[in-house]
Structure formats: structure tokens, C-alpha cells
Amino acid sequence: MTQVLAPQPAPETRTGHDTVPMTRLIRAELRWIFRRPRTLIVLAMLAVIPVVIGVGLTLVDTNAGSGSGGGPDDGGGALLATAVNNGFVLPIAALVMTLTLLLPLAAAMAGADAIAGETAHGTLRGWLLTPVSRGRLLAVKSFGVATVALVTVLSMAVTGVITGLIINGTDSLFTISGTTLSLWDALGRILIAVAWVTLQLWAVGAVALAISACTEHPMLVVVSVLAGNIVFQILGYLDAVSWLHPFLLNQNWTSALTEVLQDPMASVQLGEGALRAACYIAIALSLAYARLTTRDG
């Protein structure tokens, strides 16, 4: 009876604190995120995409040109054509193409799992009971989603750059204005693109978190974000609602990223897009906070 009594750890392992250090929570959260098979699979699949694009472009090397792209505003197809024999455009073209659907999907999934998924498993309650205050919980969750977005984009850029350099060599770093970049210039610009895409994904992730705080069905979060993404794209095509366009998160995503490829680099749409994303993040996280602090656990 007594041998199982009390896990009495040494006194210094005990604290009188009512809160744990934020870093400890974040570390636990990241460990959880990056051990989740789903996260790893999505990460790996997205990281493979630039490789696939690079290899595909090499195989069909000869035909560069029209046919590959879709809709009227779809710069992806045109960019792909540019990416042939171009180690600089390849990683950014890969980001542009995945930004329309797959990257927002990854961010939505991370946001969905963060709150709704945890609620569904009954695991959120565990942390609320230890207790982790709801404000800190949102901070930890946001940090986790942001990290997933950053790691995803970064790993795509890395595989994209490596693929581009292997296939085309370091003397293949051309801008779409026709100039040639040094390796470090090219890497710098790719980093800018990575940062900008990550910021856009943070906006998507923040929206996903806000929806996530309102439901306990992670699937609903993913579906809502994807549906919103598509509706925004459609609205973006409609001139009748042009007054709405400045408020659409994914407005000019492709053309903004194309600015990185120009020489000298433009920044009008990049700046506008960054500002828009920042507004989305602020609003969405406020809504998520309001919902999370008032909801029953």
C-alpha cells in the first residue's frame, strides 16, 4: 500500500508558481506538432513539389510556352515556362503555384488541429485544467501554427533552390527582366519571397484559428478556409465587386510574388499584400481570443 504512495520528487523539482514558463509550453506544443504524422506527411509532400516541378520541366524542356496554365489571371503557368532552365524562378514558381491551394490547406490544417482538433480529442481540457490561461493558450497555438507555416514554406524553398541549382547550375539565376543575379542576391530574394508567403499563410492560419475556436470539428475548419479561399478567388475575378478586391486576402498573390522576380525588384504589391495579411492576422486573432475566452471548455 505504501510503496506506490506519492511520487514524492525532490523538493527542488516542485514550484509554488501558478504559471509555467511560456517557453516550456511552446516547446511541448512544437514537439506535439512535429511528431504528428499528419504534419510530417504534409511537410514532406509539399517539399517534394519543387523537385517534381523541376524534374518535370527538365523532361519537357523543349516546349516552354503557353498551354500549361489555366485561367485569365493565372500567372502560374507563365511562371512555369519561365522556370525552365532557371534556378532562380523555380522555387518561387513552386511557391506561387502551391499558394493558390496547397499552402493555405496546410495552414488551415495546422489551425484546425490546434484548437478544434484538440477539443475533439478532449485534450484541450487537459491544458485548461492544469491550468493554462486561455490567452496563453491562444498565444502558444498561434506560435505553433506560425511555425508550421514557416517550416513548410522554408522547406519548399530549400528543396526548390537545391533542385534548381542541381538541374540548372549557379549560372542560371535569371530575373524575368532578363538580368542575371549572383547566388547571394538570388538567395536573398528567395528569402524575401519565403517571408512574404509565410506572412500570407499566417493570415490564413489566423483565420483558421478563429474558426477553430468556434467549433470542435477540425474538418469544418479546413473546409471553411478552403471554401473561403475559392470564393475569394472568384470574387477577385468579378469586376462588379471591384470595390471588394482590396479586402480579399489572396488578391494579387501571384503578381505580388512576381515582383520578386523583376529587376529591379518592385515592392508595391508586396507591401500592400503584407499590410493586408497583417490586418487579417490582427482581426482574426482578436476574434479567436474573444471566442476562446468566453467559450465553455
Added chain:
Amino acid sequence: MTSTAIRGVDVSSEASTPSVPLAARTRGLRKVYRGTVAVDQVDLDVPEGAVLGMLGPNGSGKTTTIRMLLGLVRPTAGEVELLGHRMPDGAGHALPDVGALVEGPGFHPFLSGRDNLFRMAAAEPRLASAGISGAVEAALERVGLSGAAHRRYKGYSLGMKQRLGLASALLVPRRMVVLDEPTNGLDPAGTREIRKIIGELHADGVTVLVSSHLLAEVEATCTHVAVLHEGSVVAQGELAELLESGSPALLVSTPDGSEAVEALREQRITSKLTPEGVRVDLAATSPPDVLAILVRADVRLYEATRARTGLEDLFARLTEHEPSTMDGSEGAS
């Protein structure tokens, strides 16, 4: 002649004084979910150091009350105090000393039991980072899960999941432990172990709140009982006192059962034939009178004992026969 084996539970006498400090208390607690009254007018007292069994049929408001007690749910009306802190606003100060297993264990299926506990321990304010690993192993050991700790939670049986939930409630020494249906899905051995752990906690002076619909479980482990029915507390107090408060009865052992019942009915005394003998309601009479009547009616008597009111009888009386004693319960039909 009449045995007095009513006190089945040994209760320390000082616990019955009303001035005993309370680990948790609620006043006028009410929760309405979309027009449905889940809990109404709940005044619950959990004395410090007590093992309080919260009894009630399914849907009687046990879990809702517990969730409000722990600050997970904001009450529609009324107040909650947990370890001296108003809830839910004082959750940050009260909850570090409270271990809880509410609404079944919640863990991540793809992590092992141990890793799940590590994740919980990381959020435990009373644990210094250096103590996490030791506390996790000790908690696993305590609930008998050390052998399966490396396996994924996904593959756990219901009982193992329940044990892991208990382990996370016991990660740090607590002042209070709240267990919502802790023996759900456990085999008899597991149930015994839970009882043993509750007993150990009690011996350490920890206040324990156990909700259950298993009467035997409560009767065996608790010092106090609160009975919930249709969202209100219909009875609460020390287990022994509550059991005594039940209508007294005399159990008469006789081969002439039906004659005995007949003779008593002529004297307007209620009784019924049970497998153990004739059970006579003593509400309006006394044992000597009953025996005198039976003897006069030539009923052969072997033995007469005071029947102990089991928790089951009490519970049945409180939750079945009497309609709820609360008022203003428009939603709880």
C-alpha cells in the same frame, strides 16, 4: 433483540460540525444550455479532507456541476468557490492544486502514454522542468501503466485510457482531486485499485470528489455523499448520517412470511416480503410493537434485525419515488 448494525461506515465525529472548512462550495449554481436547465440551485459543500461521492442518474447534472466547479464552464447564475478562489476567474490560482479527470480521459492517439503525460506535465505549474520526468514515471507507476507507457495511446484499452487520465490527475501532489466517473470501463481489479488510490489520497488529507452512478463504489470509498437528481442536489451530507436518515426498517426472519405481512397490514403497518425475510417499515411503529403483533398472530419468529438502509434504497427513494424537491425548474422535466 434488535441488532444495531446500522453504522456501516466509521465517521469521525468532528467532521459533522458545520464549521469544518470547505475545499469547494457552490451557491445557487445554475447552468442553462440553450434553454435547457442542466443544473439548478445547486448548493454543494465539499468539506476539506472529505471523500465526497456525487451520485446521480445519467443526465442529473454531475458533470456539468464538476465542469463549473473547475472553471471550465461559466455558470449562468450562482457562485463557485474552489480552494478559496472564486471560479472561473480564480482558476489560475486554484487549479494548480487540483487534479482532475473530467468526462473521460483526453489524450493524443499518436503519442505514447508516456509522451502524452509529458505533454500534460509541461503545462503543470507546480512542476519544475527538472521534475517532469520523475513525476511522469511516478504517476505511471502509481496507476500501474509503467509496462504500457511506451505504447501508443491509440492501442490502449478503455481501462488503460482511464488509468492514464488518473495518472495525469496525480502528476503533482494535490490538495484536491476531482474524478468524474473514474471507474468507467475498468475491470474489477482496476476498480479496486482506484478505490485504493482514493483511500491513499484520503489518508494524505487530500479532498476527493468522485462522481459516479455506481452506488457500491461510492458506498465503499466515500465519507460524504451528494445526490443529484434532475439538476439539483436532493441530499447531501455524511454518508453514515444519510444512511441513518432513511426510513428505519426491521427485518424479520420467519417461515410464515405472508401471514406476517397480513397480520401487520391489519394493524396498518407497511411491510413487504423480501428474499431475506419480511421487511417492516418502522416509520409509524417500533420494533417491540411489531414483534408483539407478530407473536400474537402466531407467526413463528427466528430473528429480527434492524435493516440497514443501503445507499441503494436511499438513492432509489431520492431519485425515483419523490419528484424533485426543487422549485422553479422549468426546463428539467
